Amino acid sequence: MSVLLVIPARYASARYPGKPLVSLKGPDGEKTLIRRSWEAAMAVCGIARVVVATDDTRIRDHAAGFGAEVIMTSSTAQNGTERCAEVAALLPGYDIVVNLQGDAPLTPAWFVEDLIAGLRAAPEADIATPVLRCDGRALNGFLADRRAGRVGGTTAVFGAGMRGLYFSKEVIPFTGRSYGDDEATPVFHHVGVYAYRPAALAAYPTWPIGPLEALEGLEQLRFLENGRQVLCVEVDGKGRTFWELNNPSDVLVIEAALAALA
Numbered sequence: 001m002s003v004l005l006v007i008p009a010r011y012a013s014a015r016y017p018g019k020p021l022v023s024l025k026g027p028d029g030e031k032t033l034i035r036r037s038w039e040a041a042m043a044v045c046g047i048a049r050v051v052v053a054t055d056d057t058r059i060r061d062h063a064a065g066f067g068a069e070v071i072m073t074s075s076t077a078q079n080g081t082e083r084c085a086e087v088a089a090l091l092p093g094y095d096i097v098v099n100l101q102g103d104a105p106l107t108p109a110w111f112v113e114d115l116i117a118g119l120r121a122a123p124e125a126d127i128a129t130p131v132l133r134c135d136g137r138a139l140n141g142f143l144a145d146r147r148a149g150r151v152g153g154t155t156a157v158f159g160a161g162m163r164g165l166y167f168s169k170e171v172i173p174f175t176g177r178s179y180g181d182d183e184a185t186p187v188f189h190h191v192g193v194y195a196y197r198p199a200a201l202a203a204y205p206t207w208p209i210g211p212l213e214a215l216e217g218l219e220q221l222r223f224l225e226n227g228r229q230v231l232c233v234e235v236d237g238k239g240r241t242f243w244e245l246n247n248p249s250d251v252l253v254i255e256a257a258l259a260a261l262a
Helices: 033-042 057-065 081-089 108-121 136-147 199-207 211-216 220-223 252-262
Strands: 003-006 023-026 031-032 049-054 069-071 097-099 126-135 154-158 164-169 182-192 193-196 230-234
Touching: 003 033, 023 033, 031 033, 031 049, 031 199, 033 049, 033 057, 033 081, 033 097, 033 182, 033 220, 049 057, 049 081, 057 069, 081 097, 097 182, 097 199, 108 199, 108 230, 126 136, 126 154, 136 182, 164 220, 164 230, 182 211, 193 199, 199 220, 211 220
Parallel strands: 003 049, 003 097, 049 069, 126 230
Antiparallel strands: 023 031, 097 193, 126 182, 126 193, 154 164, 154 182
């Protein structure tokens, strides 16, 4: 099976305008968020092609300058999945399309490799996405974000066969107790990476935004609202910090994690 990996990136983020071009300090110097995300994508084994998908010429010119292949997409794409669907229509012939969002430079290569393997092993699934069990430290960070009114990570709940039931920016499920920093919890962090079967991806832009997607602002809920099966693939963090850049305050978190990798 051949795999196309797409990195959707938009400049006009409501929460953090210009986010893809934000500079992040690391042991290898300063690099932009989109460049670090592209480097994370290039480290994944088994990918036939990696492209950056954007509607912004500033992102296009910057990404092309460090060697990325760039596909320009429309300004009407409402989220990364719709942008991936545009690219997949322009570049047909791949068996799996991966969406590695441009705000997740800490994504380990094995997250994506395990995700692809999980979708290949589950022919009934239309889309697969990774989940990472939170320890107490991560869970407490999520809860602190919510108390402060910040949107932090997304959590996921799933049922038999790891079939996704719901995804939320609230912390679910409710646990009713506190956990030590290194204690395993029943809460799973949803990692913002997706692997799609092309037919499901092509159908996605034809569906209207449903009430749950509108409320949560989570693109994957459109699959659930239209009866498609979302496979959750549990991945192992192997002691690595995983965090997306959602808010300006996340810059320091990601820079600290980059320094720890040195």
